[in-house]
Amino acid sequence: MYVASEWKDYEVIDTGGGEKLERWGDIVLRRPDPQIIWPIANETAMWREVHGHYHRSSSGGGQWEMKKTIPERWTISYGPLKFHIRPTNFKHTGLFPEQAANWSWMMDKIKNAGRPISVLNLFAYTGGATVAAAYAGASVVHVDAAKGMVQWAKENIQLSGLSDRPVRFITDDVFKFVQREQRRGNKYDAIIMDPPSYGRGPKGETWKLEQSLYPFLEECTTILTDNPLFMLINSYTTGISPTVLNNMLNMTMKSKFGGKITAGEIGLPITKSGLILPCGILGRWEA
Numbered sequence: 001m002y003v004a005s006e007w008k009d010y011e012v013i014d015t016g017g018g019e020k021l022e023r024w025g026d027i028v029l030r031r032p033d034p035q036i037i038w039p040i041a042n043e044t045a046m047w048r049e050v051h052g053h054y055h056r057s058s059s060g061g062g063q064w065e066m067k068k069t070i071p072e073r074w075t076i077s078y079g080p081l082k083f084h085i086r087p088t089n090f091k092h093t094g095l096f097p098e099q100a101a102n103w104s105w106m107m108d109k110i111k112n113a114g115r116p117i118s119v120l121n122l123f124a125y126t127g128g129a130t131v132a133a134a135y136a137g138a139s140v141v142h143v144d145a146a147k148g149m150v151q152w153a154k155e156n157i158q159l160s161g162l163s164d165r166p167v168r169f170i171t172d173d174v175f176k177f178v179q180r181e182q183r184r185g186n187k188y189d190a191i192i193m194d195p196p197s198y199g200r201g202p203k204g205e206t207w208k209l210e211q212s213l214y215p216f217l218e219e220c221t222t223i224l225t226d227n228p229l230f231m232l233i234n235s236y237t238t239g240i241s242p243t244v245l246n247n248m249l250n251m252t253m254k255s256k257f258g259g260k261i262t263a264g265e266i267g268l269p270i271t272k273s274g275l276i277l278p279c280g281i282l283g284r285w286e287a
Contacts, residue, residue: 002266003276004100009076014047014272016040024085024093025076027051031091032062034238035278054091062091075159078103081131082159084152094126094152098266098279102232103132106192109230109286110136113189117229120181120188122174122195122220127153129192129232130167131160138190139166147171175207178219187225190232197237209237217252228257231285234266245283253285261285 011023017040020033028046030053040047051070056062064087073086078100085093110117110133117138121130126149130142134157144150150171157167170177174193195216199207217233224231231253233245242263249261263283267276 001276001278002101002264002282003269004098004266005269006104007078007097007100009078010097012268012270012277014040014044015270015275015277016043020277021047021050025074027070027074027085029087029093030054032056033277041273052087054087056091061089063089080160081128081135082161083126083128083131083156084159095128096125096279098268099128099234101266102192102234102282103129105284106190106230106232107132107136109190110138113229117189118187118225119190119192120223122178122191122193124153124192125149125194127156129194131156131162133190133192134162134165134167135160141168141170141188143170143172143174143177145171145173175216175219178216178223181223182219187223189225189227190229191220191224192232192234193220194234194236209235209240214248214252217248221252221256224257227287228253229287233283234280235282236280240281242281242283245281249283249285257285257287259285259287 009025013021013023015036016038018032018036019030020036022029028050030050051068053065054062055065073084075082076085083095085095087093119133119138119140121140121142124130124142124144127142130140130153133140142153150169154169195209195213197209246261246263254261265278266280266282267278270277
């Protein structure tokens, strides 16, 4: 289990009844989480007096009930890294705090590489990993198909005082981008990917993680340099175990480049109970 335990601006205060009580800076939100199948031990006033509560709809989706006035967006920090937070209409806030466990790891790898490092961040969302890699001194290419998320990532880079760093933001279909990089002969020292469980490309192409991840991973190995630094895969797909990511990295990265693999769950500490909230899995290959 890799636990993001160094946060000061974020906290999982309590969990139960399919929900988590979270502090984002000074704002407290109550959001659903499918992993939380235990009851609330004590539904204190804090559970009821939140700033916002996201209610799931029985027909899918849901909506926010705002109980207190909050800014349209606000900023939280993870050490020197800064991020805009905004409740979206699909329950997310623009950041996955558990990923801080990966940010710290990749920053150490980049800083200690002793050479310039180029990073490709695929399915890059609002750029948590992009900000971390840029701060550590890497040049970064950030690719996501959603224009709004790419803009949000640009704002996070500016917010962190990294506008002068070599970061390219590309709004594109990730698979087509990788294929074009193959044809152009462009290479990277490290690749980060956070693939969705399911998705559609611009021409109706379907992505289903169980069918598409392995061939896509094989494609990505062809755009790595001869001396790559790391490959990181994150997954939130239910039913995929860390051992699956370990096996795929063994068959692709380790067979081609040697190195070592680690895989496991990723999580966040729960303040009230002292337990760990599981938040997905990761697989890491490193030289």
